[in-house]
Structures are given as C-alpha cells and as structure tokens.
Amino acid sequence: MDLSELIAKYDVPGAQVAVLTDGEIQDHAAGVLSTRTRVETTTGSVFKIGSITKVWTATLVQQLVRGGVLDLDRPVRDHLPGFRLSDPAATGAVTSRHLLTHTSGIAPNHFTDTGGNDDAIEKFVATLAEEEHLLPPGTLLSYSNTGFTVLGRLVEVLRGKPFHDVLRERLVTPLGLDTVATTPYEAILHRAAVGHTGTVPTKKWAVSCCTAPSGSHLAMSARDLLAFVRHHLTDPALAALREPQLDAVPDFGDGIAGWGLGWMIYPGGVVGHTGVSKGQKAFLESTRPRASQWPC
Numbered sequence: 001m002d003l004s005e006l007i008a009k010y011d012v013p014g015a016q017v018a019v020l021t022d023g024e025i026q027d028h029a030a031g032v033l034s035t036r037t038r039v040e041t042t043t044g045s046v047f048k049i050g051s052i053t054k055v056w057t058a059t060l061v062q063q064l065v066r067g068g069v070l071d072l073d074r075p076v077r078d079h080l081p082g083f084r085l086s087d088p089a090a091t092g093a094v095t096s097r098h099l100l101t102h103t104s105g106i107a108p109n110h111f112t113d114t115g116g117n118d119d120a121i122e123k124f125v126a127t128l129a130e131e132e133h134l135l136p137p138g139t140l141l142s143y144s145n146t147g148f149t150v151l152g153r154l155v156e157v158l159r160g161k162p163f164h165d166v167l168r169e170r171l172v173t174p175l176g177l178d179t180v181a182t183t184p185y186e187a188i189l190h191r192a193a194v195g196h197t198g199t200v201p202t203k204k205w206a207v208s209c210c211t212a213p214s215g216s217h218l219a220m221s222a223r224d225l226l227a228f229v230r231h232h233l234t235d236p237a238l239a240a241l242r243e244p245q246l247d248a249v250p251d252f253g254d255g256i257a258g259w260g261l262g263w264m265i266y267p268g269g270v271v272g273h274t275g276v277s278k279g280q281k282a283f284l285e286s287t288r289p290r291a292s293q294w295p296c
Contacts, residue, residue, distance in 0.1 A: 003030040013196050014041035018222035020230060027223045034194040036201045045191040046179050046219040048206075049282040050275025053215040054148050056228070058100055058241055058262025060155045060170055066237050069158050072097040072261075080154055083125065087133040094137045096154065099147040100261040101245045105135035106147045116209045118162040124210035125153045141249045141259060145214035152213025163213055175231055179221040182212075187219045195279020202279040215275055225284065242271050 007015050007030055014031030029041045064070035070079060076094050077083040085091045090105055098104040110131050114123035128146070135142060152163045159166045164182040172180045181187035184206050195202040207216045232238045241261040249256055254274070258265035264273050272285030 003028050007031045011199060013199060014045075014193060016041065016043060016045065016047060016222040018226045020226040023230065025223050025226045025230070027221070027226075033191060034201050035196065035199050036194075039191060041193070042191060043223060044179060044221055045193055046181055046187055046221055047193045047282065048195070048217075048219045048275070048277045048280045049215070049225060049284075050277035050280065051145070051215040052225070052273045052275040052282050052284050053213065053218040055241075055262045055273050055284075056167065056171065056218060057148055057151050057155070057213045059232070059238065060166060061096060061100065061151055062238060062241055062261070063170060064155070064158055070096060070154070072100070076150065076154065080125075080150075080157055083150075084129040085133050086129060086131060090133050090137055096151065097245070097261070098137045099144075099151050101259050102141050102143050102147060103138050103246070104144060104147045104150075105133055105137050105139060105142065106144045106150070107131060107134050108142065108144045108146065110146050111208075112210075113208045114210045120209040121149060121153050121156060121163055121213065124208075125150055141246055145211060148214035149211055155213070164217075167218070171228070171231075175227055177220065177224040177227055179224045181217075181219045183209075183217055187217075190219075192219060193280060195277070197279055204278055206278060215277060225282075229284070 003015060003017055012031065013035050014033050016027060016029045018025055018027035027043045029043045029045060031041045033039045033041050033045055061070065065072060073095050075092055076096060077091060083091065094104045110127065112124060112127045114120045155166050156163050167182045172182065179190060181190060194205065242263050243260055244258045244265055245261060246259040249259055255266055256264050257267045260271065263271050265271055270286050275282035
C-alpha cells in the first residue's frame, strides 16, 4: 500500500514520510496541505513537528554542556539569575537534567500568554513564581512542556539571543536545512501544512510564542528532520542524549519504557519522539536500538 492509499484509508488530508538508512534519506509526499485550499503536499512542504522540538532544544542545551557553559547537575538558578518557583526548595533544587527528563516537578502546561515579541519566553518563565509547583524535583516523571520552556530560556540567557535566533544560528544554518521554519513568519514563506480536525482545517496554526522551546512553532519537511537526526548519529557528543536516564516511567499508554535527555525510549532500546500541534501529528522513531543507521 503506497502513501496515497494509506492517507485515503485513514482520512488524513496530507502527509510526508522519510526514511534514513546508510546515511541516505528517501522521502515521499501525498495529499493536500489544506482541504480548503487543496494545495498539493510535496516533499518540500513544511509540517509542524510539535514536541519533537524538545529534541532540538535538548541539542542546544548539550552544545552548551560541551562548551563548558552549562552543568546539567547544577541548580538552574545558578545559570539563570532571577529564576524562581512558588516552592523555594524546588527553586534551589531543579537542575537542567531534571528539566530534560521531565522530573522537575513543574506542572505540564501553564497557559499565560506573554505576547509575540522576543521577550515572550523571558516573561513566561517569570510567571512561574506564581504557579503551583506539583512535585519535589527528582521524584517522578511528569511530562512538562513548561519545563522545556525554562530550558529555552536558559539557552537564550547563555547565548544572549532569542531562542529562534539560536536555533537558526546553531542548528538550522550549519546543517543546511532549507525548509526549517522557526517561526510562523518563516513558515508562510514555504508550502506550509495546516492542521485538521478530521478533514476540517483548524482556525489557528500555532499557540503562544512562549512555548516555542517545547513545540509550538518549529516546522520543516520530513527530509530536513532526518537530516537533523543524521547529525545526531554522526556527532559523538550527542550520543549522550540517547542514553537512558530513567528506566521506569508511568504508563502513558503509548509504550514508552524509559527516557533519555530529551529522547523517548521504547522497549528494546528503540529511540524516538512524537509531536502533536494544532491538528498536526509527527512521529520519529528508530527501528533498532540506538543504532548507527537509523531508519525513521
């Protein structure tokens, strides 16, 4: 069954699929980007990757670690002056490793809209001082989009630039990723997919700018996503992100057996991540445990 037949079977308006094996990427596309406009999906179209963005954020964090700028096991407030949670003990205990492994105890989703300017993430992190803190750091895995927004703010402070600028400077441009859009303003320059509820296009493409480090904005082709993965496989310093940090996690009903530094780990050591964002879904997964060749 080819991709066109599959999307017809499951009532999916449009899709891309790409496979990386032996260092080479093959990709295919089918359907339309919007049932309203009927614009054809091509392999150069851009889809939102949702929470797979967290792996990109983790990569920026690992670059800081490799450069000796960040220590994953020091309190976040040592690197982020003014960082404060409602629980004083948690403020002094939360580390970047906690944030990467979703064990910070920070609640999963805060919904304070802090605007669309370059200070949106900074303003959002400041609001956490007034939000309830759920768990002591290191107690339990509790998936937290908000925690990754804090990591995005760490990246901004330690690089001295807005998060989307650091993404482009440190990953998108060096890797030659032509279709990657770090903001909605960049996405409209491409053939951008619109999310759907069933076959009805959504009325909103993205949520608040402050949640960009956790997955609200980043969009690209499947080919460029796997070019990013290929970078992970060829840079030994990034292998640490795929090493298990947690061997036992709550049953989310999706088969996740453990967690790395940003990566989900499935039974048998298969590594990947998923993403959902405003009617779009993305899936990234290896077919063999932490292999040097990674079909996705």
